[in-house]
Amino acid sequence: MGNINVFDIYDRMEKENIMLSFKGFLSEDLLDSILKVIEEKLTYFQAEAKTKKKVYNVLAECLQNLYHHSKTEGMQEEQSIIVMVVNHKGGYSVITGNMISTDHVEILQQRIRQINAMDSEELTTMYRKVLNNGTYSSKGGGGLGIIDIARRSGEKLDYGFVPVDEFNSFFSLNVKILN
């Protein structure tokens, strides 16, 4: 525990151009703060208005997904998540990671594969269908969030699952927003 080399973490984050990184329990206040910070940073980095909006929207959607997920899946109160926003040469990446029940891996994987197989026109059709059918929970959901993220990104969703123990897996999502 005492051997954590803070410089290594700092150096790695510096080299990877991480604009923002948080690991811990995501409260509503924190969610608001993260959005506020990223908005200021994007203005500071003089991101194009169009790109700035996409990054902000995708981050808001990702954070709210994580926030609701941690509350609805019977997870422990202290369930921690990780979120990072990376500024690389071609644009930005919004990266998130959280624990999910291994039982949910297959269905989530299927859903993302399905979305990644679609072109922008098909995504639009699916978005409209899901929006209009209203298979929603009161908190949104119904899979609209991930379709919205994919539409705004315009790139394939990069994702992964790491088995952690008998019941839990770590789900990571990398959403790219190119300039």
Added chain:
Amino acid sequence: MEDVRIEGTPKTPAILLIGGTGNLEISGRSIPENSVEFYTKVLAWLDIYSAKPASKTIMDVKLEYFNTSSSKCLLDVFKKLETLQKKGFEVQIRWFYEEDDEDMLEAGEDYDSIIDLKFDMCVMEI
């Protein structure tokens, strides 16, 4: 019937509902975690308004950001206005977007494709 004027916040939009003239406006940001809670008041007002609406209703939507939780609530708002039009009252939606904001334009087109109302796409003056 009382008019509704709600100030905007960093996560919820400003709302203006003027019954006498039929001028309705939603502007700013709509990214609350629980949109249903926020839009309940708007939907309830529209129910009362629909009983005795102005001869023409114009709704201006001038949003900078909105999340998918709000998108369903907006659909509910438009559905109420669609019903109003079916009853024979004139309804116009003016959907504003910033010139280079293709995502917001597309969002307007999404509603236009689902809802049987006239959506005018307008470029927002910044």
